[in-house]
Amino acid sequence: MIDPRILRDDPDRVRAAQAKRGLSDEVVDRALAADTARRQAIVEFEAKRGEQKQLGKLIPQAQGDEKQALLAQTKTLAAEVKAAEAAQAAAEEAWQTELMSIPNLAADEAPAGGEDDYTVIETVGTPVTFDFEPRDHIELGKILGAIDIERGAKVSGSRFYFLTGVGAELEFALINLANETAREHGFTQVIAPSMVKPRAMDGTGFLGQAADDVYRIEGQDMYLVGTSEVPMAAYHSDEILDAAKLPLRYAAFSPCFRKEAGSHGKDTKGIIRVHWFDKVEMFVYTTLEESYAEHQRLLEIEKAFLDKLELAYQVIDTAAGDLGLSAIRKFDCEAWIPTQGKYRELTSTSNCTEFQTRRLDTRARFPEGVKHVATLNGTLCASTRTIVAILETHQQADGSVKVPKALQPWLGGREVLEPVAL
Template sequence: MIDPRLIREEPDRVRAAQAKRGLSDEVVDRAISADETRRAAIAEYERLRAEQKSLGKQIPQAAPEEKAALLEQTKELAARVKAAESAQSEAEDLWRSTLMEIPNVAADEAPAGGEDDYRVIETIGTAPQFDFEPRDHVELGQMLGAIDLERGAKVSGSRFYFLTGIGAQLELALVMMAMDQARNAGFTQMIAPALVKPRAMEGTGFLGQAADDVYKIEDQDLYLVGTSEVPLAAYHSDEILDASSLPLRYAAFSSCFRKEAGSHGKDTRGIFRVHWFDKVEMFVYTTVEESYAEHLRLLAWEKEFLDKLELHYRVIDVAAGDLGTSAQRKYDCEAWIASQGRFRELTSTSNCTDFQTRRLDTRGRFADGSIGPVATLNGTLCSINRPIIALLETHQQADGSVKVPKALQPYLGGLDLIKPPT
């Protein structure tokens, strides 16, 4: 939820941010109106309560002939107070629900526009060159006994898969390398639940524009998460953190589930866009002022991981219309996928400033004794399926074997070349 003061003091800034995302600004006008109604309702309730208290003090001192009239007046006033309290509650609910419709205010630096309006910040390495016709990850996965799509579809349906043999080993190796890097960088390692209550989903902004991608457990108040950002953001909900302990950095492994609504016909081949995958996610609580520098640190850790995999990739500044509800700014790292001849997203990092913590009531107690909102940030260190795609296609050899990057070799028992089984 955005800072309510922005609606009162800088509504034009919020309108400009809506336009930058390609959204209507009518919700800003509704929020202003709801705030005015709410404040008027609060004032009326407090006025009537004061009158009720004053009247209550008069009754014991009133003459007998006056008490009956005062008691009748008290009864009537009590009904008005009750009605005013109800009106105040309704106005508060409307104000909050309207605020919840407004996404985080995009950074001034974020490009305006939608998915295709990103800005390329840098490109690392060069695209792999082959003196043979390169195979895609599906063919390589079959040759290596690493990916079984046919049985995945048989057991679970389209966009599901089995990782088998060296494919399963690759996942475990990538997870361990990511977790080791995170631990060495000072992150607390965690295994996060993949099922959460509605408040966690709503608090992180995944029941708004992203709701169509979320799996809900029927007849239960539980959702399957699409990222461990959700349980990690809710981890400190309703808590006041000691600001001197910030930043708090967590790295969580979890399974992730996404309906991929709206992607019909896109990336149907292979394991690029799937309904289930495993992921190591970085998550940070820090001050709002420090969040901007922390965002660059998260990006640096993502780049470090991709460098270890010896991939050709680029970093983009995501346009405002593609940020998602919670993010103020987002960077994606996109790796070169040889079979497609283009860059595709592997990792992403977002600064959500105080948007999620306001929704989840996570605050900090600062050195001067004040209590106020803190910021959250998230960053994908390794979503397992896509790095496997990039590894296989980038490091493939003419005979279908795949070179193992040096940094990954210790996690595969020293294996330096993955060969098709004989």
């Protein structure tokens, strides 16, 4: 959640941030009113508690009728204290609800607007052209014996798939290369759980605007994660870290699950938009001051990984209205998909500042005191979309696919993936 002091001291800044995201600023007024009600409820409860304590001191000194009157007054006051305490608790809950519904304040540098209002920061490489009619990844997957969408749908339904033969090998190769890249940059590798408790999901902001895209386990108070950002953000929840050990950098592997709510009719064929995929996600704990440089560092690592895959891509500065609840700024790397004739997101990296750690109470001890730290996340490799980009970019006329040099050691030295069925 945002720093409450910003809301109290500079509510117009929060209103402006809401407008930049294309959201109503009514929540600002509701939150301020809830804060006022909460403070008043605290005053009233403390006043009643003070009366109760004073009365408690008088009773031992009283005698006869006076004492009986005081005892009767004590019962009445006890009920009033209990009611005031309940009112304070309700006011506190209302305040927290309003405060937690306010998204992080988008950075000044983030473009205003919605999904289509991003800014292109740079374009890397030249989109590939062919002297033959290129095949899409669905056809290539059949030719190579790499992707089986029909049986995926038969077994699990739409937007599921099997990776078979070189398809499975290609995913393992990508994950291995991503892990190697993470190690080279000083990240600690993690295999993270794909099921979490509600606090982890809510603490990262995924039960807010993204709740419709989250799978809940029926009969259990558990959720399937759509990214290992969720368990990694909760990894140090309720802890006080040693500031001298910051930054803490993790690279977590996990299966990811998404309902793809609101995507009806979009990418219904193939493996671009699916309900399950595997991913290596970078996650960093650092100071607020260092978070901005760390954000650029994560972006450079993602770019270096895409360079290893010999892909053409563009880097965009995501518009405020397309940011998640937790992020102040997000960079996406979008690879060129030849048969679609456009760039599609492969990786993203977000700076969430202290938004998640305020919810999950992750702090560090500094010389000047204990305070919340900042968190950042960055996709290093999302398996399915990366496979799509590689197959379509590096395809040859006969349906074979050239293997990027960086992946060859992880594929037994193969330079080409050969067709198995034409």
